[in-house]
Amino acid sequence: MKHFSKFLLASMLVLGLTSVNAQDANNPWSIGIQTNAVDFYPTGQDAPQGEWFNHYFETDNWNILPSVSRITVGRYIGAGFVAEFGGSINQIDQFGERSVGDLSYYSADLMANYSLRALLNDGWFDPVVGVGGSYNWIGDTDNDLQGFDGATLNGKLGFNFWFSDNVALTVESNYKHSFETETASHFQHAAGIKFIFGGTDSDGDGIYDKDDECPETPGLPEFNGCPDSDGDGIEDRMDECPNEAGLAQFNGCPDTDGDGVPDPQDECPNEAGTAEMNGCPDSDGDGVADNEDDCPNEAGPADNNGCPYEDRDGDGVIDDEDDCPDVAGTMANNGCPEPSAEVVSELNEYSNTVLFDLNKATIRSESEDALDQIAEIMEEYSNTVFHIGGHTDSTGADDYNLQLSRERAESVREALVERGISSSRLTSEGYGETQPIATNNTSAGRQENRRVEISLDEEKEMRE
Structure with a gap:
């Protein structure tokens, strides 16, 4: 002892x-x-x-x-x-x-x-x-x-x-x-x-129920008995992705592609993208995410699935906005061709051969071929508005000459409408003796002044 x-x-x-x-x-x-x-x-x-x-x-x-x-x-x-x-x-x-x-x-x-x-x-x-x-x-x-x-x-x-x-x-x-x-x-x-x-530990995690905030689920002491299934340091009850290791800034969810958009909100979790595109890339920057873009490397509008519209005639006006998609034209004319000065000159060569009965607006029958040629040329420029101007020489009273020129211009307009040219593409006016192109002192000059001229009506919009 x-x-x-x-x-x-x-x-x-x-x-x-x-x-x-x-x-x-x-x-x-x-x-x-x-x-x-x-x-x-x-x-x-x-x-x-x-x-x-x-x-x-x-x-x-x-x-x-x-x-x-x-x-x-x-x-x-x-x-x-x-x-x-x-x-x-x-x-x-x-x-x-x-x-x-x-x-x-x-x-x-x-x-x-x-x-x-x-x-x-x-x-x-x-x-x-x-x-x-x-x-x-x-x-x-x-x-x-x-x-x-x-x-x-x-x-x-x-x-x-x-x-x-x-x-x-x-x-x-x-x-x-x-x-x-x-x-x-x-x-x-x-x-x-x-x-x-005498202590009770229902889930067997070594933390007694009295101190265990998750007494029915085995957990860790640092989380007061609650589990962290994915081991990311964020307990399951606060982890929006409890079975996938993630980041605290995303409430426990991963960001696999590192683009700052957590995987549950990322429509392209394996490709780095942008928040605006819900985590998907937009390679061509056209505002259409690559996964929805039929042309991911060419910028195009969303209503065309991210692809650029075609321009079949190569005139710089896309087919969707081109009134003449198969004929090269100008942007100012909605993709349709505009007649050149040479074309206008050719029209006037034919119009100068259009003859009328004496002191009348009736077109003589020998002018039919000229009108056919004029209509054929106008048909090539289906988006152009043409103006028909009637002119006289100085013989006769001014009012009479003005009225006669108007009627003759209108007669030519009606003849072209009959040949298939839309009335919305034709305007007419009479100018009487006010716009001579030659002297009225000679017979030859007066003959030149009695004419019908065709020009482009650029100030007029085509009427339906």
């Missing part, structure tokens, strides 16, 4: 090395299995007892039953307090320095213990102080030592050394003071193993 204190010291050094749990609300119950030692010597009474704490650590005066001789049951109350009930048996053969015959020893203890562990940053070292009472039965011996049967007031100092989540090595010393029989006051030391239990 002299080496028992050395054994306790070695156990303290070997077993108390890690930071673990202790008895608390998660593990409210404990059971202790101990060996106890009873010492009457250092209690400050008369001989055969010594002075207070005299030879306190001297085990020669200890009464030890070398077996499991003390059992405790504890229940966590809260705020670091534990109510503990203990029962002990022993045999007393040493009363101070005096040997006695074997005396039976029984004790029932009820203690209120307080753990100082929280003050030490919840480490493995758990000092405990306690106060309470006991009822003790000490058997008598042949007249030299009277038996004792009564209560004591107890004070306790102990240490728990937690070396796993549920198991601790315990050592403690209780002073039991008897007010009835002072010689019955004594120290009871105990050492053994304590087991804590």
Whole structure:
């Protein structure tokens, strides 16, 4: 027994090395299995007892039953307090320095213990102080030592050394003071193993339900018991993509192509694109995403599936806007050709051969071929508006000449309409004798001034 204190010291050094749990609300119950030692010597009474704490650590005066001789049951109350009930048996053969015959020893203890562990940053070292009472039965011996049967007031100092989540090595010393029989006051030391239990961990993740924010799903301590299935550092209940590792900036969702659009919102998750195109690229910059663009490398309008419109005649006016898609024209004339000066000159060569009855607007029959030629040329320029102007010489009254020129111009217009030229493409006007191209003093000059001229009516829009 002299080496028992050395054994306790070695156990303290070997077993108390890690930071673990202790008895608390998660593990409210404990059971202790101990060996106890009873010492009457250092209690400050008369001989055969010594002075207070005299030879306190001297085990020669200890009464030890070398077996499991003390059992405790504890229940966590809260705020670091534990109510503990203990029962002990022993045999007393040493009363101070005096040997006695074997005396039976029984004790029932009820203690209120307080753990100082929280003050030490919840480490493995758990000092405990306690106060309470006991009822003790000490058997008598042949007249030299009277038996004792009564209560004591107890004070306790102990240490728990937690070396796993549920198991601790315990050592403690209780002073039991008897007010009835002072010689019955004594120290009871105990050492053994304590087991804590009673906590509920429904999902088996090592975090008790009381502290587990996801008690039905195994999780991690850093997320208070909640899982992070994809291991991206964002717990599942806050992760919009819990099964795919992602980024915090996208609430746990990945951005596979690195274009700044998270995959769930990215219509092209494997190709870098733009937010405007919902994560898809637009290679030709025409505002139509490549995955919807029939011509991804040629800019074109959306209403043509991203392809440029055709320009079959190559005149720079797309077919969709070209009134003459198969004939090269000008943009100003909606893609249709415009007659050149030579063409206008040719028209007027024919128009100069159009003859009228004397002082009438009736076209003579020999002018039919000329009108046919004029209509044929106009048909080639289907988007052009032509103007027919009638002119006279200065012979006769001005009003008469003006009216006659108007009627002759209108007669030519009607003749061309009859040959298939749209009336919306023809305008006519009479100018009388106001626009001579030769002198009116000679017969030849007056003949030149009596004419019908065809020109382009650029100020007129084609009427339907």
